[in-house]
Amino acid sequence: MNRSTISLFGVTAALAAVTGVAVLTGAGAPEAARATTAASLPVERSALTCPSPSGSDFATTTYTAFTPKGDTASGSSAGTAGLLPVGGKAKTKAVAPLSEPGKPVTATTGKSDAPALIGTADGRLAPGWTVQQTTVIDAGPARGVLGAACTQPDSEFWFPGASTSADRQDYVHLTNPDDTSAVVDLELYDKNGTLTTETGDGITVPPESSVPVLLSTLTTDKAEDLTLHVTARTGRVGASVLASTAKAGGDWLTPSADPADSLVLPGIPADATDVRLIAYATSDDDADLKVQLLTTTGAITPAGHETVHIKSGMTTAVDLADITKGEAGSLVLTPTATQGAAPVVAALRITRGKGANQETAFLPATSKITDRATAADNRAKGSTLSLTAPTAAATVRITSSAGTGGGTPVTKTVTLKAGTTTALTPATPTGGKGAYAVTVEPVSGGPVYASRMLALPQDGVPMFTIQTLPDDRGLVAVPKTEEDLSILNR
Numbered sequence: 001m002n003r004s005t006i007s008l009f010g011v012t013a014a015l016a017a018v019t020g021v022a023v024l025t026g027a028g029a030p031e032a033a034r035a036t037t038a039a040s041l042p043v044e045r046s047a048l049t050c051p052s053p054s055g056s057d058f059a060t061t062t063y064t065a066f067t068p069k070g071d072t073a074s075g076s077s078a079g080t081a082g083l084l085p086v087g088g089k090a091k092t093k094a095v096a097p098l099s100e101p102g103k104p105v106t107a108t109t110g111k112s113d114a115p116a117l118i119g120t121a122d123g124r125l126a127p128g129w130t131v132q133q134t135t136v137i138d139a140g141p142a143r144g145v146l147g148a149a150c151t152q153p154d155s156e157f158w159f160p161g162a163s164t165s166a167d168r169q170d171y172v173h174l175t176n177p178d179d180t181s182a183v184v185d186l187e188l189y190d191k192n193g194t195l196t197t198e199t200g201d202g203i204t205v206p207p208e209s210s211v212p213v214l215l216s217t218l219t220t221d222k223a224e225d226l227t228l229h230v231t232a233r234t235g236r237v238g239a240s241v242l243a244s245t246a247k248a249g250g251d252w253l254t255p256s257a258d259p260a261d262s263l264v265l266p267g268i269p270a271d272a273t274d275v276r277l278i279a280y281a282t283s284d285d286d287a288d289l290k291v292q293l294l295t296t297t298g299a300i301t302p303a304g305h306e307t308v309h310i311k312s313g314m315t316t317a318v319d320l321a322d323i324t325k326g327e328a329g330s331l332v333l334t335p336t337a338t339q340g341a342a343p344v345v346a347a348l349r350i351t352r353g354k355g356a357n358q359e360t361a362f363l364p365a366t367s368k369i370t371d372r373a374t375a376a377d378n379r380a381k382g383s384t385l386s387l388t389a390p391t392a393a394a395t396v397r398i399t400s401s402a403g404t405g406g407g408t409p410v411t412k413t414v415t416l417k418a419g420t421t422t423a424l425t426p427a428t429p430t431g432g433k434g435a436y437a438v439t440v441e442p443v444s445g446g447p448v449y450a451s452r453m454l455a456l457p458q459d460g461v462p463m464f465t466i467q468t469l470p471d472d473r474g475l476v477a478v479p480k481t482e483e484d485l486s487i488l489n490r
Helices: 004-019 485-489
Strands: 033-042 045-050 059-066 081-084 104-111 118-121 130-137 144-149 156-162 170-178 182-190 203-205 209-214 226-234 237-246 252-254 263-267 272-281 288-297 307-310 315-321 328-334 344-354 357-364 373-378 383-389 393-399 410-416 418-424 437-445 450-456 464-470 477-482
Touching: 033 130, 045 130, 045 144, 045 237, 059 081, 059 373, 104 464, 144 252, 144 288, 144 373, 156 170, 156 237, 156 252, 156 272, 170 203, 170 226, 170 373, 182 252, 203 209, 203 393, 209 263, 209 418, 226 272, 226 437, 226 464, 237 357, 237 464, 252 464, 263 344, 263 383, 263 464, 272 307, 272 328, 288 418, 328 383, 373 383, 383 410, 383 437, 410 418
Parallel strands: 144 464, 252 357, 263 450
Antiparallel strands: 033 477, 045 118, 059 104, 059 130, 081 118, 130 144, 156 226, 170 209, 170 237, 182 203, 182 226, 237 252, 263 328, 272 315, 272 344, 288 307, 288 328, 344 357, 373 437, 383 418, 383 450, 393 410, 393 437, 450 464
16 A cells, blocks of 8 residues: 555656646645655656748748756656657658757758647756747748747647738647647637637647648738637647738747736847837736836836726737837836736737838747746847846846857856846857857846847848747656655554
8 A cells, every 4th residue: 555655656756747747745645645845856858849930932940959958857868859840750850859958959941831840858858948940031021030939839828919900911820749639719809809700719730730820811800909819628739920011021929928917028129119019908807007118227117108008808009119219128017006916918019120121020928037048049140138137136147058060158147137127148159150059047136037139130121039038947846755654554
């Protein structure tokens, strides 16, 4: 009886380390194995999905894969990590396969019909495994840089910032990494509430496949600002929105952080010519939020936009124009009242350049870095790391990995002042060549939020993309157990 109990809890701990889910013992658990405290252990398996990059004949896509050095799953001296085209597991080699932590690898494709990718990492390559997908379209109406960190599959996503306006083409890409079908519902909300989307209910995503859905086919309404809610009725999917405009390029719109009464959107470029906030209140209550911009010198309140009122179930958009005025910043939304705060999701649509030389990117709200976060595919020129400490001073450790062509990692420690944003160019690896990864780890102080901008200007167009740096979830809390052998004497 006692042996069975100990074995059961060993399996539970192992399962938590693999899936990232901590399982706690309840009041009715056997006394021989009660949870006492939680230990942080490295995950033993990670999964990612990368959407089909682009249908343009002028596109080149680079995949950069990386796992930071550091925590290693217990007993794991080996590991594998790689991506495979959907539906092609038995026919193709892995894309961007890793051989060891700390050394990024890249793969490039110029195919206009490049498929979505799905993959896993296990053993020592699982904790913090990240893949950056960067597409450069150098000609045609869709020219620009499209960047996204490949996403972990889940059952729910929020996308404030989507659109069905006449000058936008927004496709949500639904990628199923599993060997059973997923059934997904799509809901759209504009400034008046729910849009009719009968064709968005019960979309089947077959096993190990990807389905793109053009949002304008779900409704006859042409709305500039929408919130898209993706829920998997069965199974799980990866989800990202490819948003393209006729005159201002486009980018991937990735999910907002989970609904919360306070949000941080870190890393608005100093030279942003237009910033538009799109927010949605997810509960039955309206949300009243205070708006602040945390600059490199302190917090300011944008004139005329001191607060924003977001009605329940409706999308609210606020044009903040050139809010940064030459100084990099981060937007912080907090409740105006200490009680009755309502959860919201939010994102920024950011424009750089003017006239015919404009480019668009998106910056969703993100979660704080708990243990570690990484941005892959940094270049010797063009990368800007933005860090903000909204409530208290903090110290972070920033490590630039070796490059894909070799080199030695470089680590530096940076102190962030409370209520400010720090924008810096990450160090390049010593003697390194090729793309490299940047890892941020909090050392002390208050919460830290971060993003990375990659700027690849071309022919006078300030082409760029922004990726947030949420925690990489490389560690999972697993309950420790203690054995009470007195049960053997009962």
